[in-house]
Amino acid sequence: MALRLIADFDLEKDVLPSLRVQLAASAAAGARGGGPGVLENNYECLRVLNVERNRNIIYTYKDNKGNVFFGLYDYQTKQNEHLYTFEKDLQVVSCSVNKEKTLLATSLVQAAKEGRSNELQPGSKCLTLLVEIHPINNVKVLKAVDSYIWVQFLYPHVESCPQPKNHLLLLSEEKYIEQFHIQVVQEDGNRVVIKNSGHLPRERIAEDFVWAQWDMSEQRLYYIDLKKSRSVLKCIQFYAEEHFNLMFEAPLDISLSDSGFKLVNFGYSDLQDKEELSEHLTLCVFTNHTGSLCVCYCPNFDSWEQITYSVFYFHKGHSKTFTTTLGSVDSHVTKGITFLNLDYYVAVYLPGHFFHLLNIQHPDLICHSLFLTENSEVIDMLPHSPLQSLSGSLVLDSRSGKLYRVLLNQSYLVEFLRSARLDCERMALLHCALSHGRDPRRLEAKIIQWISENISACHSFDLIQEFIIASSYWSIYPETSNMDKLLPYSSLLTWDTVHSFKGYWEKLNSNLEYVKYSKPHLHYNNSVVRREWHNLISEEKTGKRRSTVYVRNILDNAIKVISNVEAKNLEPRLTPLFQEEDTHQQLLIGLMVSELREHLLRHLQGVEKKKIEQMVLDYVSKLLDLICQILEASWRKHNLHPWALHFNRQASAAEFAVFHIMTRILEATNTLFLPLPPGFHTLHMILGVRCLPLHNLLHYIDHGVLLLTEAAVTRLMKDLDNTEKNEKLKFSIIMRLPPLTGQKICRLWDHPVSSNIISRNHVKRLLQNYNKQPWSSVMDKSSFSVEFLPLNYFIHILTDIESSNPALYAFEGHDNVDAKFVEEAALKHTAMLLGL
Secondary structure (H helix, E strand, C coil): CCEEEEEEEEHHHHHHHHHHHHHHHHHHHHHHHHCCCCCCCCCCCCEEEEECCCCCEEEEEECCCCEEEEEEEECCCCEEEEEEEEEEEEEEEEEEECCCCCEEEEEEEECCCCCCCCCCCCCCCEEEEEEEECCEEEEEEEEEECCCEEEEECCCCCCCCCCCEEEEEEEECCCEEEEEEEEEEEECCCEEEECCCCCCCEEEEEECEEEEEEECCCCEEEEEEEECCEEEEEEEEECCCCCEEEEEEEEECCCCCCCCCEEECCCCCHHHHCHHHHCCCEEEEEECCCCCEEEEEECCCCCCCEEEEEEEECCCCEEEEEEEECCCCCCCCCCCCEEEEECCEEEEEECCCEEEEEECCCCCCHHHCEEEECCHHHHCCCCCCCEEECCCCEEEECCCCEEEEEEECHHHHHHHHHHCCCHHHHHHHHHHHHHCCCCHHHHHHHHHHHHHHCCCCCCCCCHHHHHHHHHHHHHHHHHCCCHHHHCCCCCCCCCCCCCCCCCHHHHHHHHHHHHHHCCHHHCCCCHHHHHHHHHHHHHHHHCCCCCHHHHHHHHHHHHHHHHHHHHHCCCCCCCCCCCCCCHHHHHHHHHHHHHHHHHHHHHCCCCCHHHHHHHHHHHHHHHHHHHHHHHHHHHHHCCCCHHHHCCCCCCCHHHHHHHHHHHHHHHHHHHHCCCCCCCHHHHHHHHHHHHCCHHHHHHHHHCCCCCCCHHHHHHHHHHCCCCHHHHHHHHHHHCCCCHHHHHHHHCCCCCHHHHHHHHHHHHHHHHCCCCCCCHHHHHHCCCCCCCCHHHHHHHHHHHHHHHHCCCCCCCCCHHHCCHHHHHHHHHHHHHHHHCC
16 A cells, blocks of 8 residues: 554553453452442443644543543553543543643533433533642633633643643634643642632633644644635744744635634544534645645535645645546545645545645646555555544544554555556656655665666656656755755756744745745756866867866865765675776766855855765765666676676677666766766776677767777777777777877777877877978988988988987887888878879
């Protein structure tokens, strides 16, 4: 299944055994004359009431007399504690316990049983109480009204000693929210009591709201009120010591009625199943640590044939509305839609119909989202009972009493990647799997295996390119929240509301500023690197190289990256990479490090320079390592051995396959101008010589697909003998080499052709700066002559030039020079001078 449900809490397993122990102890006490047992083996009324910020879970149950018991499951100790008992048959609306577990707040209504008198205060429907429970002591009535009340203690972000003041939120069905400030003192040792319980300070913080949601983890209250029939979303952030701020007001393009009323994550009670509360709408707010803020909304169904829902990406400044057909009219929707917060994703789930996974970090590319339907394994993966999506990917199934952590199933995503037929699904699954990678190396190996088997499967994007960019991006993304603005996350990349605050609000504000001023150019690209690299290569060809210090710094950057890649590689490589000095690739690696570092230093304000340098080093190292992984997987799959690099063997089908993958890697990296591991071009060239016919090989060379590296050509000249076929190959390659490299390579080939080329180059070099002198002066210096006067003249010229500066014009590579070819070169040169 696409989702993994990990049960953090289960009433049946974590609470019932403890209650049965209490039952047995109570029964034994009754048998000894200690009174009848309080509990009996009847727990139909056992249910979860609330989940607090520290994940402590409050539950309730009744005995056979209808007495109401409150218990607490401590998430840290995994122990159950009895909190309080009301010896009246009442129905619990809401309950909350403060952080120190010294106060319990609850609201209760008359149990729905015929013939029962009202056990509450006369004229009141709902009684809201504040109870001292350390030890059990006084009970104070906070409200006795004719409307339902919900309660919630605040849990300030303070880890020090117990706070003297507690703060309690009260939400009324009459659409107002109050905050009570409760000061406690210790008496008689550990006894905690409320100070001035008759006069508790309170303040009204919101009125006329139609919807509210509590974020237990971040202590935020979201609510919507209607201003001139317009829905306005507001957020209050609570802090320690009575401090809170209205963080923003933002209009929502949704239609709400002021007659409705909906609460989200204020505990759970049977009242939420009542028509006036459950039929209103489905709306929730999701945030995460990167500064995202999403509002998910689904109105009431107008029909059973289709459903419409919207997601407002506040951190991106836009929204999307989706409409999906549910199938036939007989396909009745028995349960409402569920929105789930899955960190970088939001899931929209309608049991039995569809599962929609939305990428909230990059909602602008719809192909990064996944829509699944007509698959029973997927669309029935969650319980069909109502679910509450809490903070931190927690989900409460209140009917079964289970609290789950919902995670994306990485194994399923990779398997689904293998069977997906649409490019948009493949891209969405690729990003989704990489973003939730808990074992990146293992995950990357699985994806690389799939890519190698489906190298040409995608038509709308380059698989290798997308994998390298996405995997590198997600490997460094957690380092800082601004990486999604500064680094490319895909190969397809072709409102003033928040005050200045720290933490989440600072990140949200950064997202909004980015949207407000529209800065897509902040994404790093290699255009500057491309231009600078071409300049350096041109300078090398002309022999003009800028400052040695500048070039040395660039090469030092490359050395650090290569060392970093090698240090993280724990197994010996099958592929012969990083075994030669590939100056061109080292310059490209070093330039990318330099430019990316400057880019991040310019835009990541407040981040240490050392941290940025390390992030850059890790990012570029990751790019190279991914390419190495793809090659290693390919060699391992096809069982290639070192003899694949010898020219005197016939190429196998496996070598053809590896050559094809290397060509695709080259194509992917060339488009983005990414560096390759030193040695890649040499290996690619060697395989090209073995796999391609001569005319195809030369075509690949002439179009820049295969590069004539000095290492590859050197091996070719040494390994191949001088058969007619090999001579033709060698000559074709030598004629395509740059002049300086060609001169070096010719000295390695013991052949008349190489001797001719060496002679021509030597003569050309001698005559470049020749100043013509009178015949007599030259002839006087000659100690020998031949019968052929033109050649005699030419020899005297060359001898004169060499003798004038022996160190400068010393002849190299004479072992492979045939004097006969020097004579031919001289004759041809003389013929040209005389115009013959």
